[in-house]
Amino acid sequence: MISGHTRLIAHLGFPTESFKAPMIYNPWFAANGLDINVMPMGVKPEAYPELLRSLFRTTNVIGALITMPHKVATTALVDSLSPTAQIAGACNAVRLNKAGELEGDMFDGEGFVRGMLQKGQPAQGKRALVVGSGGVGSAISASLAAAGVTALTLFDTRRESGEALAQRLRKHYPTLQVTVGERDPQGHDIVVNATPLGMQPGDPLPLDVSRLTPGCFVGEVVMKSAVTPFLQAARERGCVTQQGVDMLFEMIPAYLAFFGLPAATAEELRQTAEIRY
Amino acid sequence: MISGHTRLIAHLGFPTESFKAPMIYNPWFAANGLDINVMPMGVKPEAYPELLRSLFRTTNVIGALITMPHKVATTALVDSLSPTAQIAGACNAVRLNKAGELEGDMFDGEGFVRGMLQKGQPAQGKRALVVGSGGVGSAISASLAAAGVTALTLFDTRRESGEALAQRLRKHYPTLQVTVGERDPQGHDIVVNATPLGMQPGDPLPLDVSRLTPGCFVGEVVMKSAVTPFLQAARERGCVTQQGVDMLFEMIPAYLAFFGLPAATAEELRQTAEIRY
Numbered sequence: 001m002i003s004g005h006t007r008l009i010a011h012l013g014f015p016t017e018s019f020k021a022p023m024i025y026n027p028w029f030a031a032n033g034l035d036i037n038v039m040p041m042g043v044k045p046e047a048y049p050e051l052l053r054s055l056f057r058t059t060n061v062i063g064a065l066i067t068m069p070h071k072v073a074t075t076a077l078v079d080s081l082s083p084t085a086q087i088a089g090a091c092n093a094v095r096l097n098k099a100g101e102l103e104g105d106m107f108d109g110e111g112f113v114r115g116m117l118q119k120g121q122p123a124q125g126k127r128a129l130v131v132g133s134g135g136v137g138s139a140i141s142a143s144l145a146a147a148g149v150t151a152l153t154l155f156d157t158r159r160e161s162g163e164a165l166a167q168r169l170r171k172h173y174p175t176l177q178v179t180v181g182e183r184d185p186q187g188h189d190i191v192v193n194a195t196p197l198g199m200q201p202g203d204p205l206p207l208d209v210s211r212l213t214p215g216c217f218v219g220e221v222v223m224k225s226a227v228t229p230f231l232q233a234a235r236e237r238g239c240v241t242q243q244g245v246d247m248l249f250e251m252i253p254a255y256l257a258f259f260g261l262p263a264a265t266a267e268e269l270r271q272t273a274e275i276r277y
Numbered sequence: 278m279i280s281g282h283t284r285l286i287a288h289l290g291f292p293t294e295s296f297k298a299p300m301i302y303n304p305w306f307a308a309n310g311l312d313i314n315v316m317p318m319g320v321k322p323e324a325y326p327e328l329l330r331s332l333f334r335t336t337n338v339i340g341a342l343i344t345m346p347h348k349v350a351t352t353a354l355v356d357s358l359s360p361t362a363q364i365a366g367a368c369n370a371v372r373l374n375k376a377g378e379l380e381g382d383m384f385d386g387e388g389f390v391r392g393m394l395q396k397g398q399p400a401q402g403k404r405a406l407v408v409g410s411g412g413v414g415s416a417i418s419a420s421l422a423a424a425g426v427t428a429l430t431l432f433d434t435r436r437e438s439g440e441a442l443a444q445r446l447r448k449h450y451p452t453l454q455v456t457v458g459e460r461d462p463q464g465h466d467i468v469v470n471a472t473p474l475g476m477q478p479g480d481p482l483p484l485d486v487s488r489l490t491p492g493c494f495v496g497e498v499v500m501k502s503a504v505t506p507f508l509q510a511a512r513e514r515g516c517v518t519q520q521g522v523d524m525l526f527e528m529i530p531a532y533l534a535f536f537g538l539p540a541a542t543a544e545e546l547r548q549t550a551e552i553r554y
Binding site for chain 2: 020038047
């Protein structure tokens with residue numbers, strides 16, 4: 001029940017119709033007696049900077065979830081950015097600190113890494129291949145680097161995207177071994193599809209699955225179906241797999257911590273969510 | 278269930294803790310299958326103009342309910358003001374018209390007049406006394422004028438407040454007979470307490486109830502108790518009375534119409550409201 005005591009998390013993007021966060025966060029807040037609401041607001045780029053600033057001048061907005069098309073623009077609107085957001089070049093969470101400054105972070109990749117941990121597969125010391133150096137690929141790469149992978153191979157059909165991401169990674173993680181331009185999964189313990197391939201029927205697979213090392217960890221960002229053709233092929237090779245939706249739920253505990261809210265597990269969030277996958 | 282399809286009515290004021298609108302509107306919206314939410318946002322004067330403007334640049338905010346301390350400031354922030362809001366010198370509702378302009382209106386007094394009608398007492402052709410020329414007294418006077426009273430007597434302990442209100446009334450209603458500085462209810466068909474007298478135990482009555490004409494209509498803005506000492510005395514004189522809370526519920530259908538939403542009756546709103554008086 002919304003009242004004058006309710007605190008808000010603004011969910012900012014456009015269009016809003018595909019937003020899922022309200023149906024995941026709000027039932028969990030309600031089930032846990034937290035008087036907090038994720039509030040979707042549709043905002044176009046020309047109106048976004050002023051709205052973001054205004055919302056944080058209210059007395060009851062405690063944070064913002066940022067989505068398309070504002071993730072990149074937000075990096076220039078906050079006062080400080082986490083290393084992960086700097087590397088990703090995008091920001092999907094904003095909070096106000098006690099000094100009155102806006103802090104931005106990026107949890108898309110954190111959801112991937114937490115999902116691995118949840119499956120008993122810490123990223124630390126591993127060698128990873130990330131196919132796709134766009135927004136989500138950059139975010140996953142940044143989080144894998146933060147989680148301690150020793151080598152990261154990047155591939156993007158636009159080679160300059162991969163190169164730019166590699167530069168940002170090397171700046172923050174000078175000892176990380178970064179290679180650009182390859183998409184052979186052989187020799188990698190972690191393999192990620194961070195491209196949209198799998199969204200459309202008939203899409204080619206993002207890489208040559210016959211070169212996957214059996215037992216390696218294969219993750220996917222596409223949420224079109226629970227088990228995409230890529231994940232299916234990886235399973236048939238004997239790989240451990242992670243679905244796109246796992247990332248979605250696993251990143252929410254990271255957001256909750258960022259906003260200073262009580263801890264939840266992804267499993268609890270799945271149980272209370274008003275959407276099913 | 279809030280989703281990316283939800284439309285919002287921003288409820289703007291500070292502090293927010295005493296807001297009642299969310300608990301009245303939201304259950305009624307839910308009971309009527311309307312995916313709309315009144316969303317309280319606490320905002321202080323220095324942040325208010327930018328927030329108001331920003332909210333109306335979103336794609337899903339359909340209106341704003343304005344409360345303390347912003348009702349007066351809002352008159353200078355909108356592109357056009359209804360005559361009632363001009364006379365009241367205050368604005369408690371804002372919408373965006375198709376031309377992209379902000380329109381302000383004021384429904385505090387409309388709630389009073391609708392409550393009268395509901396009790397079979399149209400204001401048209403009547404003589405009214407309004408004691409108190411502050412925000413709510415001005416709003417009620419403006420709405421009584423719009424509803425067609427022929428004479429309006431104004432009283433305020435700060436005589437200049439009454440004079441200023443009289444000027445604004447005469448400008449918009451040149452044939453209305455406006456008298457300032459009297460609070461003798463004799464000869465009036467409608468008598469209104471628009472002062473805070475009745476909020477505190479031991480407050481004097483706002484006027485000499487022994488001079489009330491039996492059968493006249495007596496209304497009250499104080500909501501501290503359902504039947505204030507003033508209303509009790511008026512009842513004992515054989516007057517028809519209207520409680521402060523009637524105004525609150527009766528103004529909501531006016532807001533709904535202003536925002537282009539389906540019609541409700543005050544009685545329906547009372548039945549679904551999550552607060553009781």
